[in-house]
Amino acid sequence: MINREEHKQTILIVDDSMMNRSILADILEDYEILEGSNGEEGIEMLEKYGEKIDMVLLDIVMPVMDGFEVLGTMNRHHWIENIPVIMISAEDDPTLVAKAYELGVTDYISRPFDSLVVRRRVVNALTLYEKQKKLIDMVVEQIHEKEESNGVMVMVLSHIVEFRNGESGLHVIHIKLMTELLLECLMRKTDQYKLTHSDIQLISTASALHDIGKISIPEEVINKPGRLTNDEFEIMKTHSAIGAAMLKDLLEHHNEPLIKVAYEICRWHHERYNGRGYPDGLEGEEIPISAQVVSLADVYDALTSERVYKKAFSHEKAVDMILNGECGVFNPLLLECLLEVQDQLKKGMGDSAMGHSSDQQDVRNMVQNLLHQ
Amino acid sequence: MTVQECYEKINGNYQGVIARLMTEERVKKFAMMFLKDTSCEKLQESLAAQDYAEAFRAAHTLKGICQNLDFTGLQEPANTLTELLRDLEEKQPSDEEAKRVQALMEQVRTQYEITVSAIQEL
Numbered sequence: 001m002i003n004r005e006e007h008k009q010t011i012l013i014v015d016d017s018m019m020n021r022s023i024l025a026d027i028l029e030d031y032e033i034l035e036g037s038n039g040e041e042g043i044e045m046l047e048k049y050g051e052k053i054d055m056v057l058l059d060i061v062m063p064v065m066d067g068f069e070v071l072g073t074m075n076r077h078h079w080i081e082n083i084p085v086i087m088i089s090a091e092d093d094p095t096l097v098a099k100a101y102e103l104g105v106t107d108y109i110s111r112p113f114d115s116l117v118v119r120r121r122v123v124n125a126l127t128l129y130e131k132q133k134k135l136i137d138m139v140v141e142q143i144h145e146k147e148e149s150n151g152v153m154v155m156v157l158s159h160i161v162e163f164r165n166g167e168s169g170l171h172v173i174h175i176k177l178m179t180e181l182l183l184e185c186l187m188r189k190t191d192q193y194k195l196t197h198s199d200i201q202l203i204s205t206a207s208a209l210h211d212i213g214k215i216s217i218p219e220e221v222i223n224k225p226g227r228l229t230n231d232e233f234e235i236m237k238t239h240s241a242i243g244a245a246m247l248k249d250l251l252e253h254h255n256e257p258l259i260k261v262a263y264e265i266c267r268w269h270h271e272r273y274n275g276r277g278y279p280d281g282l283e284g285e286e287i288p289i290s291a292q293v294v295s296l297a298d299v300y301d302a303l304t305s306e307r308v309y310k311k312a313f314s315h316e317k318a319v320d321m322i323l324n325g326e327c328g329v330f331n332p333l334l335l336e337c338l339l340e341v342q343d344q345l346k347k348g349m350g351d352s353a354m355g356h357s358s359d360q361q362d363v364r365n366m367v368q369n370l371l372h373q
Numbered sequence: 374m375t376v377q378e379c380y381e382k383i384n385g386n387y388q389g390v391i392a393r394l395m396t397e398e399r400v401k402k403f404a405m406m407f408l409k410d411t412s413c414e415k416l417q418e419s420l421a422a423q424d425y426a427e428a429f430r431a432a433h434t435l436k437g438i439c440q441n442l443d444f445t446g447l448q449e450p451a452n453t454l455t456e457l458l459r460d461l462e463e464k465q466p467s468d469e470e471a472k473r474v475q476a477l478m479e480q481v482r483t484q485y486e487i488t489v490s491a492i493q494e495l
Binding site: 017019020022023026029059061062063090111113114115116143329 | 375389392394399402403406407410412429430433434435437438440441442443447455466
């Protein structure tokens with residue numbers, strides 16, 4: 001643990017006495033040692049080397065900047081959470097010791113110190129932190145894996161719906177891509193929606209489920225060549241409420257964020273900003289941002305795709321029609337985003353049409369095989 | 374002069390330092406380094422300039438080094454002086470306090486010279 005051949009751990013010693021630093025360096029000769037002769041130099045080292053520093057040994061009384069100020073700075077930058085600090089001081093006043101612990105030090109060693117004790121405590125603290133780091137890495141990796149397999153399952157499911165609808169499966173891929181682009185742009189523009197990168201991932205993943213309600217629309221309506229009659233259109237419109245109802249049952253037992261977002265998207269991706277959409281006629285910000293974005297993406301992709309009753313419009317024509325309000329009213333901020341991301345959008349749509357995204361291509365092939373068996 | 378004889382001469386705790394720092398070689402190495410340490414000069418200069426905050430830090434450093442090396446004979450007056458200066462950091466000393474500081478500084482200086490000359494004979 002101490003003497004890993006490939007990587008010596010690094011210890012920063014901050015003490016104003018060169019002798020004290022040397023004694024400590026001597027005791028810890030099998031580690032990489034950095035030194036600072038006052039708090040300010042210590043902070044400079046921390047700024048320069050960051051988490052390459054595995055531990056800090058810190059004195060209290062020093063000129064220019066003392067040990068407590070160093071701890072304060074380490075707290076402000078949250079360094080103390082990842083770099084253990086052992087205080088070594090001739091001060092044995094219990095209030096100072098308490099203050100040091102309050103500021104997050106891992107251990108407190110009084111002078112004069114015993115070389116064996118110093119070594120043992122350094123090794124113990126480093127071992128603990130290393131274990132903690134490994135655990136954090138493991139958890140991060142597992143979350144990542146879980147998200148990835150979630151994403152694959154969602155893709156499989158949404159492709160089943162797509163193929164039943166007689167579509168290629170590109171639609172959900174386009175919606176997902178566009179949702180992501182629009183949300184990222186929106187996040188740069190405003191903090192009104194308090195979006196994080198993981199929210200964006202979640203909404204993009206859930207976007208693929210927007211039409212799952214279509215599974216219960218009769219085949220002859222879904223796949224009717226030509227325009228729908230008014231009655232047929234009314235039946236078609238039920239897909240958003242039906243999709244949401246399917247998910248609502250799930251939500252009662254599994255309070256998963258993914259299902260919650262998918263519910264919003266399913267139910268409200270045909271609402272319009274002026275309240276003229278369906279099924280609930282929600283208006284403006286009553287419509288969750290997830291559903292607002294997916295509805296814009298849905299309209300754009302419908303316009304730019306070929307249907308039995310229409311040819312595909314060009315990107316430019318589709319954007320014009322949306323901006324002119326021919327497909328209903330959208331959040332003006334989102335329309336700004338549409339214009340800002342349009343180059344990326346054009347490029348991304350082209351790439352996915354050619355099957356550049358290999359994961360998604362795999363899913364599509366898999367689903368196609370399943371359905372043809 | 375052996376390390377042990379040196380410690381006897383300066384009233385240090387030889388057994389203690391060997392127990393903590395493990396080898397006589399290491400003790401000797403750091404005792405030699407003490408010759409280059411400037412905290413005693415810094416302490417004296419700061420006192421002359423009546424910079425009590427700086428004097429406190431220098432005395433504190435000197436005391437810490439003495440603790441590490443078990444230079445008990447020097448550590449005791451250095452410690453007393455450190456604690457006296459700690460209280461003076463923010464204010465000017467009274468005449469009486471100034472006299473005590475002066476007297477302690479002389480003790481530190483005397484013991485410091487004894488210590489340095491013994492180490493030089495190692």
